[in-house]
Amino acid sequence: MNTSSENTIRIYVMGSAYEVPRGLTIMSAMEHAGWRFTRGAGCRSGFCGACSTVYRQEGDYRLRFVLACQTEAEDGMYLVQLPFTPAPRVSYTLAELNPDENVLLQHYPEIARCVSCNTCTKACPQDIEVMDYIQAALRGDIAQTASLSFDCIQCGLCSMRCPADIKHYHMAQMARRIYGRYMSPVTAHLEERIAEIEKGVYEEEVEALVKMTRSELEEIYAARVVE
Amino acid sequence: MNNAAYFPGCSLKAEAGDYERSAAAVMEVLGQPLEELERWTCCGTVYSLTDDDLMHQLASVRNLIRAQECGADEIVTLCSMCFNTLKRSKVFIEQDSARLETVNAFMDEEQDYEGGVEVFHLLEILRDQVGFESIEGKVTRPLSGLRVAPYYGCTLLRPREIGIDEPDTPTILQDFIRALWATPVEFAFQAECCGTYQIVDSPEMVLEKSHRILNSAMRAGADVLVTSCPLCMHNLRLCYEELRSSLPEKRELSIIYLTQLAAIAFEVETGELPTSMAKLVEGLPTSMELVP
Numbered sequence: 001m002n003t004s005s006e007n008t009i010r011i012y013v014m015g016s017a018y019e020v021p022r023g024l025t026i027m028s029a030m031e032h033a034g035w036r037f038t039r040g041a042g043c044r045s046g047f048c049g050a051c052s053t054v055y056r057q058e059g060d061y062r063l064r065f066v067l068a069c070q071t072e073a074e075d076g077m078y079l080v081q082l083p084f085t086p087a088p089r090v091s092y093t094l095a096e097l098n099p100d101e102n103v104l105l106q107h108y109p110e111i112a113r114c115v116s117c118n119t120c121t122k123a124c125p126q127d128i129e130v131m132d133y134i135q136a137a138l139r140g141d142i143a144q145t146a147s148l149s150f151d152c153i154q155c156g157l158c159s160m161r162c163p164a165d166i167k168h169y170h171m172a173q174m175a176r177r178i179y180g181r182y183m184s185p186v187t188a189h190l191e192e193r194i195a196e197i198e199k200g201v202y203e204e205e206v207e208a209l210v211k212m213t214r215s216e217l218e219e220i221y222a223a224r225v226v227e
Numbered sequence: 228m229n230n231a232a233y234f235p236g237c238s239l240k241a242e243a244g245d246y247e248r249s250a251a252a253v254m255e256v257l258g259q260p261l262e263e264l265e266r267w268t269c270c271g272t273v274y275s276l277t278d279d280d281l282m283h284q285l286a287s288v289r290n291l292i293r294a295q296e297c298g299a300d301e302i303v304t305l306c307s308m309c310f311n312t313l314k315r316s317k318v319f320i321e322q323d324s325a326r327l328e329t330v331n332a333f334m335d336e337e338q339d340y341e342g343g344v345e346v347f348h349l350l351e352i353l354r355d356q357v358g359f360e361s362i363e364g365k366v367t368r369p370l371s372g373l374r375v376a377p378y379y380g381c382t383l384l385r386p387r388e389i390g391i392d393e394p395d396t397p398t399i400l401q402d403f404i405r406a407l408w409a410t411p412v413e414f415a416f417q418a419e420c421c422g423t424y425q426i427v428d429s430p431e432m433v434l435e436k437s438h439r440i441l442n443s444a445m446r447a448g449a450d451v452l453v454t455s456c457p458l459c460m461h462n463l464r465l466c467y468e469e470l471r472s473s474l475p476e477k478r479e480l481s482i483i484y485l486t487q488l489a490a491i492a493f494e495v496e497t498g499e500l501p502t503s504m505a506k507l508v509e510g511l512p513t514s515m516e517l518v519p
Binding site for chain 1: 241271282285
């Protein structure tokens with residue numbers, strides 16, 4: 001049934017229908033309809049992963065997964081928010097880990113339950129190849145796990161959908177941390193800069209900045225050299 | 228080799244680097260380098276015996292689709308367990324069009340699997356496509372006098388429909404060993420199960436089974452035992468470490484992958500060998516002495 005008019009669309013939130021203006025994000029459309037987000041909203045810029053949303057389009061059997069702040073509301077959307085994922089997270093001390101090929105499997109043994117159904121990938125609002133990074137983790141490829149999961153915003157939709165109850169995003173975060181701590185190349189200029197900071201080379205400059213007025217700060221900001 | 232994609236499997240990447248390195252080097256020498264399948268996933272590990280359990284066929288079928296995507300008409304494995312799972316899954320899914328249809332409908336993000344991708348173990352490629360005579364022709368350091376026990380385990384041979392040789396009287400490994408000028412040493416438990424993944428829950432049972440295999444090979448006079456399976460390797464080496472203290476001095480058994488044996492005969496460097504194996508290699512005639 002086409003419920004839209006020239007300027008409005010009909011969406012369904014928790015089963016109730018609302019007429020909202022066309023062209024809003026799901027989040028703005030819901031707020032326009034009178035809903036107030038006390039959970040499930042954060043940066044409103046697509047980075048924090050707080051506004052996980054599940055919807056079904058009228059006439060389609062599939063569930064779809066998006067971020068409410070990044071997706072335009074469309075006519076005939078049946079919406080539900082998923083503000084929290086009760087996924088357990090393993091605790092570890094990064095500096096004390098043995099970063100060998102079994103470290104991910106040891107901390108998150110449930111990844112071995114993966115049957116390659118790919119449901120996680122279909123649930124990812126970031127279009128990450130989630131199953132592929134689980135598979136990389138299974139064969140001990142930490143660098144590949146870190147690289148494939150790099151755009152993850154920890155929304156948790158993968159883990160809510162997984163029939164094997166894998167906690168993909170926590171495992172992947174661990175992989176990225178291990179990669180950063182043990183495997184990524186050390187950059188010489190960063191080491192030099194840290195040494196300079198520790199020696200106090202920039203203290204005078206920072207103190208001068210702290211004492212400046214707002215207009216002085218604006219002036220030097222406008223005059224800065226952009227590479 | 229026909230248009231083949233090499234499927235490594237997780238164990239090869241995580242634990243059996245020596246197997247992969249030696250296989251790659253050997254296939255390079257034989258002029259048929261291994262080309263790794265793109266975006267492969269775990270084979271599924273343990274083949275599901277439940278008739279209507281299609282969910283546990285997805286991993287295997289997805290790999291068959293990956294092969295299809297890159298235009299390969301065969302998948303070649305090194306790990307016996309991957310071979311077993313992939314091949315049984317292929318047979319199961321291709322046997323019944325309703326199964327294939329359901330699996331294809333479920334994996335709607337992939338192209339449909341059309342059937343027909345063949346699954347081979349490397350040994351079959353060596354026997355049927357390369358040929359043992361060609362292998363013999365590439366030997367520069369004949370393994371003369373080396374007594375090698377062919378250990379098949381179970382997943383290469385059983386069930387019969389997918390096995391690479393006769394399950395009770397296999398000869399493929401012996402022929403391979405002969406092609407390298409070594410002496411195959413047949414033993415009673417060469418096609419017995421090592422205990423496989425039961426090592427996790429019942430290590431004693433696995434050690435008992437592996438013990439019987441190693442004892443049988445050593446009593447038959449083997450210096451070396453070759454296997455094609457990373458899991459057998461894990462169990463047998465674990466058992467051997469336990470057994471070692473009770474062995475008389477100088478009585479050793481080197482447990483290596485079959486491709487490591489070929490790499491020695493081809494004189495290609497593929498990394499470290501077990502100390503006992505390195506000692507045996509030192510005792511072999513060098514390639515120079517071969518020249519008639």
